[in-house]
Amino acid sequence: MTLAVFYKLVAIFLTAGLGWVVGRMRWLGDERKGADPARTLSNAAFYIFVPALLFRTTSRLDFAHMPWGLIGAFFVPVVGLAVIVYAIGRHRNRAGSGAAAAPAVRAVSASFGNTLQIGVPMAAALFGEAGLGLHITIVSLHSLTLLTVLTTLAELDLARARARHEEAGGGTLLATLKVTVRNTIIHPVVLPVLAGMAWNLTGLGLPTVVDEVLVQLGSAVVPLCLTLIGMSLAYYGLRGSLRGAIALTATKLLVLPAVVLVVAHWGFGLQGLPLQVAVMMAALPAGSNTLMFSQRYETLEGETTSTIVLSTLAFAATAPLWLAVLAWVD
Template sequence: MTLPILYKLLALVAIVVLGWVVGRLRWLGDESADPARVLSNAAFYLFAPALFFRATARVDLAHLPWGMLSAFFLPVVGVMLGVYGWQKWRAGQPGHAGAPVAAPAVRAITASFGNSVQIGIPLAAGILGEAGLGLHLTLVSVHALVLLLVVTTLVEMDLARAHADGAAGLGQVLLGTARNALIHPVVLPVLVGLAWNLTGLGLAEPVAEVLQVLGSAVVPLCLTLIGMSLAYLGLPKSLAGALTISGIKLLLQPALVLAVAWGVFCLRGLTLSVLVLMASLPAGSNALMFAQRYRALEGETAAVNVLSTLAFVAVAPFWLWVLSLLH
């Protein structure tokens, strides 16, 4: 772990602590005013859509390395679906009734969505150099697109089933899911951005600048929200769930990516290192934004963000050592 990367981690923790202080001192109002929810909605409905539209409108679709992307996203989406299925099964077991409908999807995105920008970019640049950073940025360009589209479909399907009356057939449930998944503050700007990308028109510089300024607010706002959520909600009564999800994110997911990339796609060297380190990143702050959107497991998700970020100080050197054995 190099000093610049350690400083980056400390900066992220410091912003979370600042958010906790803001929440603890009630500078933005008490719980009845629900300021964290207001800020979360601003991020979810305004700043994040600008970020996603700009990213998808500018990505070079014609030159994406599909083999590398498949080696990463197949196991990562597999982890997401595995956690989702496991949580759906648990929800049906005795003693687990009453959990929020969106809980399985929230845990699924928390266990699979990594902090690919705030931590991932300096990690790739500092350890893997310019070539590694280029490959990492390629993954980043479609990271949110793939994972958020999948998990949004899952949660909207669950909500459609939960809210459908007994007479609603499968067709009505699927129609409601499709409508809510498409008219969504994450999915819609991604799809519109991709459609604009395919026209080949590009973005006018003033428009791109407005989107860039709006999108730049997502990172500090989400980090502050983690601290505020911890101040308002506190840590969950049991940290078992947060520790389990953190373990899946930091250890299981990169192990699966390593196995698939090495054994199935026969990737080696720099490309393999980029994929494994990307998979091992701590939980991204977008997971909390997702949890707050659906009002499920907000305290646990905030705890995973903090715990996995702190644990990454030890986990990153471990995966670098494992990769050194394969070179």
């Protein structure tokens, strides 16, 4: 654990702590009296700031010079594990009575890492400029890939739940299909990604003023999400969600980097600096955007908050472990 990463961890907890104070003191409103300031802030992030960040990122990607071997070595196991966690959740939902979006929410918590606040200083401190460049390359596709895949799965599950309800009420399959397609495409994650890709294909750069507006909007995502974590912790606490949070934390910090190591090294033949960057990126704690995802679907907010807090605390112990494993493998 380097000093730069340690300082980032402290800054994250202090920012989340400020959110906890805001939530505890009910400075923005009292959710017990009908107000829900956390939901309002989450909607602002999801409908304004995150779309700006995603559109700008995808519109500026240079696909011609992407290190596709590294990208495949990282995303194949990460998306694969996310789908496995999702499938397990689906199976449990069929056996019991879980919220329709719960499997996708848990899959996000188990796979989506804190690639910016912790990941960037970690990569810079451990691997230098070359490693940071590789890390940023993966970051550019991180939200695009994971949030798009898991948003689609969540919307499909919600569509199935609606179909069962409408079937009981006499609704038609065509009507359900139209709603599913519309909700999947006209979505604050998927739509800006598709729009950014379309703009990228034109070969035109973003106008300076538009780019500056997108930069300003996108820069609000990190502090807003960290504040939301603290507010949610004040509202929900850790009680009642620890069991699921511990399982998701173990999956994120231990299982996911192990899977990436095996697939990247022995499957894709990755070694040296690219392998180290891929594994350490997989070893990052759960990202703050996971809470925004859970609040979007009003599902497992307490468990998601607990997972972010626990995984960030545990990262101080697991990061040196993975660095030692990488030193032994190489």
